[in-house]
Amino acid sequence: MTTFQDDLLPGTRRALLHRIAVAQAEGRAPSLVAAVVREGRTVWHGARTSVDGHAPDQNTQYRIGSITKTFTAVLVLRLRDEGLLDLGDPLEKHLPGTGVGEATVAELLAHTSGLAAESPAPWWERSPGVLRPELADVLGEEPLRHPAGRRFHYSNPGYTLLGALVEELRGAPWEDVLRREVLEPLGLHRTGARPEAPHAGGWAVHPWADVMLPEPAEDLGRMASAGQLWSTTGDLARFAVFLVQGDDRVLSAESLREMRTPAAPPEAADVASGYAYGLGLEVRRWGERLLVGHGGSLPGFLASLTIGVEDDVAAVVLANCTSGPALAAVAADLVGIVADAEPRIPEPWRPLRKAEPSVLELAGQWYWGTYGFGLRLTADGLASLEPLSGNGRRSRFRANGDGTWTGLEGYYAGEVLRVVRRPDGSVDHLDLGSFVFTRQPYDVEASVPGGVDPEGWRGIG
Template identity: 65%
Template sequence: MSASYELLPATRRALLHRLATGQAEGRTPSLVGAVMRDGRMVWSEGRGSVDGAEPGADTQYRIGSITKVFVAVLVMRLRDEGLLALDDRLGTYVDTTEGGGATIAQLLSHTAGLAAETGGPWWERTDGGLRPELADIFGERAQRHEAGRLHHYSNPGFALLGALVERLRGEDWYEVLRREVLQPLGMDRTTLAPLAPHAEGWAVHPWADVLLPEPAVDTGRMAPAGQLWSTAADLCRFAAFLMNGDDRVLGAASLAEMRTPETEPQGPDRAGGYGLGMQLSWRDGRFLCGHAGTMPGFVAGLWISHQDGVAAVALGNATSHLHVPAVAADLVCTVAEHEPRIPEPWRPLGAVDPALLALTGPWYWGAAPFALRLGADRELRLTPLDGAGRAARFHPEADGTWTGLDGYYAGETLTVVRDAGGAVSHLDIGTFVLTREPYGPGDAVPGGVDTGGWR
């Protein structure tokens, strides 16, 4: 292994300690953990036993709702191909009596207001043949909240998204996933049904150290909500893709959309949210994206920290042991804290347009000072100089304007306004005017500037 990827011995021991503690204190029959850094798996360990042997990075576990991230990638591919828009109603493409009025973005972000679970018996432990058609998924009251009002997690909502993929591709959603995502990423151990070596699912008695086998059923129409099986090694490959993008599958810009919060932080600690098919979490000051997953007998976690270039996976085979996703998050934080990311070397820009260079430096929104800096590929970065204010990055457009990428100005247009002689007069960002002086004289500032000047 290259020295640039090798983890330090103290880091590896800390990771092993966290995994071993999670397996022992969580009373999980087996637990596998793995870490991905800078595009490759750099650590993996297993604890406990699967068929009499210690599990490893190639041992399959059911990954539950991590499946939803895969389905979301397929939907975003359809969007990028121009086959749908995220604001389109599902009913435009899928004939369904329930959920058809929700937008695709609402289904991806669990804001469609649909019921959390199916009608009838517990879908995770009963054969999908009980719900052969989309109309059989929901119970008597499918719509629990008005669409778009709040985040309400819905497993059936992702069954509808799987049906959307099938409708637009003309074949089973898993076959589409295998061809368009799994094969390009080299994920040949991610499957719809288990392939040996794989763990068996168990329930652990709450008051005694004894086990009960859990059924592993084919959930049919509900499969896009949580059917997949995978390995720690495969999920590290998937994490590398989610972090950096892959033009064969989905570009970095679309993946950035997926991890952008669509709903406000959830829960009393305000430490979590949801994007487009991705769970979001703030842990130890770090923004993590990924997903947790549970199915009877299994629990999994996949978390990514872009700022650190680190992702981690934890896979266990016990029902509802929700400490396992926390183990994955702690593995990320352990690497980030023991081995902070070494930044790329600073390098000067190549050829620079003098007109762009002239835009850099101090600007003032009223009396508030900002700095405008020029980055690679003509990107502009606006930063408040007093430590508080609306910072943003701006991406250049073909028409000579820039579009905000984040913060308050995300999606807003930055225009360089010139006077009759062609000289730069001011910057306009969504009607906000920035001048070279605090409330610079002239007619640029809406409402005018007092002719008496500063006093």
């Protein structure tokens, strides 16, 4: 086992090792390997194995299954950012003749296209991809299960179509585009469509006996963009850093935030469990912590990449068994162990470099009717509007450079905040999506829709 001794406290390292040791032993995994990233650096690596003296390290490849979908989503967002497609475009516009072309690119990314979860028999994960040489073979005669856009229904064929879309617009195989546009720029040299030594073998562990059976490692062919990749904890740790920070050579931080934003209407069971899906990334509530990432599985392998964005801690866990340890829970626990034992130290407070008087005068207390709000200007150049007490609508706003501000989250995401001034230049009120915010509750000196009773505030009697 290799650890990075100077990065975490001894107690934290032991807790991490204990967690993966329990997972490997109770989950009966032939091997289990994990890594933890904090603040952009890999700070811990651990492994447990059933083979004495032969623990896998951060360069040992495992199959990562559906984590491949996140890589494919990155390629699609690159096409969008280059102006080659819009997420609202129907698939037919760019990839005609599939028979399911009414589904939009965004619906395919978010698993709301209505497509079936799997391709027609035989079981695609345990049969050669050459049995499905064309998209029609992947989709089958009845590819749809639901109306497009109505519900979240996870679809492997949907990501096969996205891979074909990438190939169509780039004029090159999905695997070649991925290597050129993502893997090489990010330095993910141990990630690829086929295993390269050293790599783990995939095993099935008997559910009622401590014996194993080797699993076949099939090439998925057309369905590669849904689950083909092999990778390592070292590479996936670097990929996790990219998913948080972005890299302008590959994809901006803003587009990655879009990928992390829930885009699919959750099922009732998902609401209860705190699960949602963005654009190629899962979003999950784990206790009080919000986690993003993706899981993966293929016969013989399990994988999980989990990121606590607010804590700036990520975990990668890989195992070479068909079933056994619940890796999503293991990865979430690894994030929690580090974040709770060694909480993130905030950056020093720093003041605004420049405070424009016309902006500074907006800070302070405002009222929407009788609801009190506070507007605060922060050093990052944003404005934050929050209720003064209790729950209520809150959002941060980004300046547009013309005196208006655009909401970034919650109810006011995308809504425009305007400053309405009197003829003498003084502020009359704030207009937020037509709602009026005044300095006093129903300020008689401000332009309040419907007017204010001239007799003013009064008691009973």
